[in-house]
Amino acid sequence: MQIIRFGYWYANRETLKASVSIKHAAYHAGISNFGLNHLLISKEYGPKVRMTAILTDAELDNETNITLPFIHEHCSSCLKCIKICPVGALSEDGTINRHKCADYMFNAFGGLRCGMCIKICPL
Template identity: 55%
Template sequence: MMVSAAKLKEQAQKLGADFVGIADAEGFQRPEYTGNKPQEFMPGIRSVIVIGVVIPKGCVQPLPKGRPEYTNTLMAGTATLRVIAFRLARDLEKQGYEASLVPTEGSEFGMWYADQKTLRADISLKYAAWLAGLGSFGLNQLLITHETGPRIRMTAILTDAPLVADQPTRNAFVRPECTGCQKCIRACPVGAISSDGTFRPELCRDFMFSTLGGLRCGICIRVCPL
């Protein structure tokens, strides 16, 4: 039984998703991708379904004040995505396909989901979202979506269902506006972001889980004008 990509996206949006994209799993075999590959733990994977919700502006604008409220709002987004993805994964399996959920983007730093040395999750959700045409990367190493910038939360479903994949919509992997902006570089409280595109995630992790006691930072998201 063929799964309709259009119907799957419609179902995700009915369940509460703000945006949905489908990436061809073969995109993770590109030579420029250096992260972990989903094929390593799901050999028959065909598609990566990326699901996202938009984080309300009201919790971002007051930062660095209101970090408890900001963190709680992010966690609510995570809970929403888990329910949506679980429902979709169960439906895919009822149709005869395998499906597994990827940890929500943003929750891997210093937590259970990532390699504690490299801080890499099993796959890059942001790269999957780029493959699915949902946005481009910023200097802050966040996915910059076309409509709401980096103010998002994402998860994904890995499946062997042969879905029609979306395509990246921009030629540039990194948003060209970032070169002349660099607000996130100047605003980062720990200097984790560099103008040459390098990023030191361990500084971000240590700041949030040591200095802030587990609260999220969010400054690079607040200052981003995109």
């Protein structure tokens, strides 16, 4: 697998996915669920969060029984992130065209995120 570094972002060049998804780990831990923009939606901060993780082999309590819907319930009636996306990378069915998004970020912004889907989100 060829790994490429874009700023702080590490991903496989073809799939534009990293080996570990901190966002999916946060979802499975019951911390947050997703928006249609593929960002975590927290109760306190909406999509304006950044996650980090520490990988460990320490024994941890894993008795969390929090079940959240995968997509935040507000998203299906809002759709603002889909409408504002400058390259049409987001869709109502929850899919994202990672290549459109990445091409825009790396060609128009030199690897920085455009952030329109975060800015418009009312959560």
